[in-house]
Amino acid sequence: MRKEYREYHFDRMVQSIIHFASLSYDGTHKEGFGMFRYAPRFRDAIQTILMTGEPGVLLLKMIDTYLIEILTAHENGKKVALCTFNFSPGVLKPLDVVPICLEPVTTLGVAMWLRGLGEYLNYCCEVGFTETSCSAQRGALGAYLAGLGVRPDFVLCNSIGVCDTNATAFNFAAEYLELPFYQLNAPPTLVDERARTYHRHDFRGLISFVEEQTGKNLDCDLLREVIVETDKQDEIMCEIEDLMRLTPSPVPGIFNLFMYSAKYIYGGSRVATEIMESMLKVSKHNAAQGRAGTTSGKEEARAFSVYVDHYSAQLRPWAWFDEKNISHLGCMMNGFWPVHAPYATGDLKEGTYTMDPTNEETMLDSLADQMSRMPMVKQIRGPYDDPHQWLTDTVASIKTYKPTFCLYTGTIGCRNTWGSIKILARDTEKMGIPTLILFGDAFDHRITSWESMRDRIDEFLTVRRILE
Numbered sequence: 001m002r003k004e005y006r007e008y009h010f011d012r013m014v015q016s017i018i019h020f021a022s023l024s025y026d027g028t029h030k031e032g033f034g035m036f037r038y039a040p041r042f043r044d045a046i047q048t049i050l051m052t053g054e055p056g057v058l059l060l061k062m063i064d065t066y067l068i069e070i071l072t073a074h075e076n077g078k079k080v081a082l083c084t085f086n087f088s089p090g091v092l093k094p095l096d097v098v099p100i101c102l103e104p105v106t107t108l109g110v111a112m113w114l115r116g117l118g119e120y121l122n123y124c125c126e127v128g129f130t131e132t133s134c135s136a137q138r139g140a141l142g143a144y145l146a147g148l149g150v151r152p153d154f155v156l157c158n159s160i161g162v163c164d165t166n167a168t169a170f171n172f173a174a175e176y177l178e179l180p181f182y183q184l185n186a187p188p189t190l191v192d193e194r195a196r197t198y199h200r201h202d203f204r205g206l207i208s209f210v211e212e213q214t215g216k217n218l219d220c221d222l223l224r225e226v227i228v229e230t231d232k233q234d235e236i237m238c239e240i241e242d243l244m245r246l247t248p249s250p251v252p253g254i255f256n257l258f259m260y261s262a263k264y265i266y267g268g269s270r271v272a273t274e275i276m277e278s279m280l281k282v283s284k285h286n287a288a289q290g291r292a293g294t295t296s297g298k299e300e301a302r303a304f305s306v307y308v309d310h311y312s313a314q315l316r317p318w319a320w321f322d323e324k325n326i327s328h329l330g331c332m333m334n335g336f337w338p339v340h341a342p343y344a345t346g347d348l349k350e351g352t353y354t355m356d357p358t359n360e361e362t363m364l365d366s367l368a369d370q371m372s373r374m375p376m377v378k379q380i381r382g383p384y385d386d387p388h389q390w391l392t393d394t395v396a397s398i399k400t401y402k403p404t405f406c407l408y409t410g411t412i413g414c415r416n417t418w419g420s421i422k423i424l425a426r427d428t429e430k431m432g433i434p435t436l437i438l439f440g441d442a443f444d445h446r447i448t449s450w451e452s453m454r455d456r457i458d459e460f461l462t463v464r465r466i467l468e
């Protein structure tokens with residue numbers, strides 16, 4: 001890693017950008033937008049977020065609060081856990097633990113910095129981790145391995161049996177940093193009694209491990225608050241998703257990113273619910289006026305990403321979809337599968353989770369069920385076309401949101417999806433949905449630049465006569 005990268009801590013740098021961006025709307029609109037002249041390097045990303053109005057401001061303030069919580073955790077007597085995005089953070093609140101959720105923190109870096117996180121990504125390989133791993137963890141992980149961030153106290157993982165590269169990243173981090181490690185395991189099935197019992201036992205093991213690390217017991221009153229809040233935010237999120245079924249979709253495409261970011265960082269906390277409420281208000285307002293969620297209010301096509309979104313290039317992909325009047329209808333990362341989900345119909349209902357605040361046991365079971373259905377942990381734990389897996393979930397989203405085309409952007413780093421995307425695309429094409437497969441990395445623009453991907457999408461939309 002170059003010497004200049006070692007001068008400042010990664011988490012502190014990201015927090016300071018987000019902090020000042022989140023203040024920009026505290027003044028007048030003119031002052032806020034006037035500020036962008038002086039921040040040319042961050043302008044596109046911040047502007048794309050703030051163009052959404054109140055939800056964007058709340059999102060930036062939420063991220064700022066989250067990063068401050070990480071930075072001040074130790075002085076506030078809290079333990080810090082290094083964990084993954086497909087791990088419900090609500091579980092850690094009643095245990096008084098602050099999570100560093102690697103993938104969202106990677107996303108912040110790649111979305112804010114034009115230079116991306118190449119130095120940190122490479123650093124993981126310099127110290128021995130494989131370069132054919134998922135860049136979602138590797139981006140921020142490089143900084144933590146180099147000691148350029150708050151040192152975690154222990155490591156928690158939720159992808160053993162699901163995603164080898166994700167699991168190995170946390171395993172490597174625990175070994176390299178010499179930290180205690182707990183890994184939740186996922187059997188290849190989801191809704192049978194054996195899998196359910198396994199998940200619930202395993203989850204109780206996680207609670208005991210964290211109690212041992214912190215010396216504190218699970219706070220049942222806080223646990224109940226998390227359960228009630230999770231259900232409330234799930235209901236609102238699903239109402240927004242329900243509105244996306246309308247043509248035109250009144251939901252701004254970037255709200256999907258806001259929804260899953262809020263869930264990954266503050267699932268079960270009031271702050272995430274406030275963002276959901278604000279997005280619902282905007283979406284309902286658009287729906288009442290018959291407007292699409294795009295800036296022009298028009299919808300010329302509808303897109304669904306069967307895998308993840310693309311986070312580099314300062315969020316310009318979202319600005320481009322908006323400019324083209326394409327309603328972005330979310331991706332696999334939005335598939336949390338709460339009982340209220342509009343895509344969970346018929347037999348698929350058995351793949352959902354319910355939040356039950358009755359007593360400690362029902363609350364722990366609820367969180368274990370939720371945890372085993374986090375995006376990716378649910379969809380790619382077994383063969384792509386098994387019940388409740390990638391194909392079933394993609395088909396459910398297609399039937400619900402009726403996209404005019406589907407997108408996949410990934411690399412060999414995600415072996416599970418890269419290995420089966422061609423057959424999945426064959427299935428979605430059979431349903432009459434044009435599907436474009438792109439080789440690109442959501443967190444590393446050095447693989448394929450956004451400009452190159454954009455031209456391919458443009459060509460595809462013309463050739464398949466989706467946009468004239």
Ligand code: SF4
Pocket residue numbers: 133134135136163164165166308376380413414415416417
């Ligand atoms: S499933 Fe793919 S994108 Fe998700 S964590 Fe694993 S490698 Fe990364």
